[in-house]
Amino acid sequence: MKYRRIGTFMIDMAIVQMFAMVGRDIYLGIIAYLSNGTGATLSLNDSMALPALLLLFMGLMLLFIGVFMGYQWICYRLLGTSLSRYLLSVQAVATDEQPLTKQRYLKREFNKIYLCVATVGLYPLYCGAQYLAFSHLPWHDRTNHTTVALH
Numbered sequence: 614m615k616y617r618r619i620g621t622f623m624i625d626m627a628i629v630q631m632f633a634m635v636g637r638d639i640y641l642g643i644i645a646y647l648s649n650g651t652g653a654t655l656s657l658n659d660s661m662a663l664p665a666l667l668l669l670f671m672g673l674m675l676l677f678i679g680v681f682m683g684y685q686w687i688c689y690r691l692l693g694t695s696l697s698r699y700l701l702s703v704q705a706v707a708t709d710e711q712p713l714t715k716q717r718y719l720k721r722e723f724n725k726i727y728l729c730v731a732t733v734g735l736y737p738l739y740c741g742a743q744y745l746a747f748s749h750l751p752w753h754d755r756t757n758h759t760t761v762a763l764h
Contacts, residue, residue, distance in 0.1 A: 614747055614762075615744060617702075617703050618744070618751075619745070620697070621695065621698045621699050621701055621703060621761070622725075622741075624696075624700075624701075625681075625696070625699035626687075626737075627694065627695070628684065629677070629681045629684050631680075632677060632680050632753055633677045636680055637673060640673065640676055644669070663668070663761065669703075674730050677726075677730060678726050678727065678730055682719065682726065685718075685719060685722040686719060697752060698761070702763060702764060703761050703762065703763055703764065704752060704761065704763075704764040705721065705759050705760070705763070706759065706760060706762050707758060707759055708719050708754075708758045708759060708760050709738055711758070712723045713759065721754070721759050724756060725731060725753040728730040728752065736752075740752065
């Protein structure tokens, strides 16, 4: 069960990464098109280099979060869970008496992807190691009172 749970997250991230790459290329293409012919150049010695790169990086992170949430929303509408959880026969369930509604499910997924992006990818590694070694539930499950179970 533990390996299925970790596998579902890795599969979801791989699927989202494919869509995010397309979005990233479109985003960078739009930026290149808008800056074409303006005579604007950017060098590492320029005072605007750091803010411009920070803005570009923040845009890419927000794009990735948006693609992930869009993927989760579509999967929830069609399957009631993510594609990988559907294929591996696991499901996110509530650990308290409250039902797992669409809003609660999407909040759980947002917390997960936000923590992944905020820690630059270290959150899944840390949570996976804690879960495999000590059976500690990940932070996004503890705060949302959810877990993943076989169905």
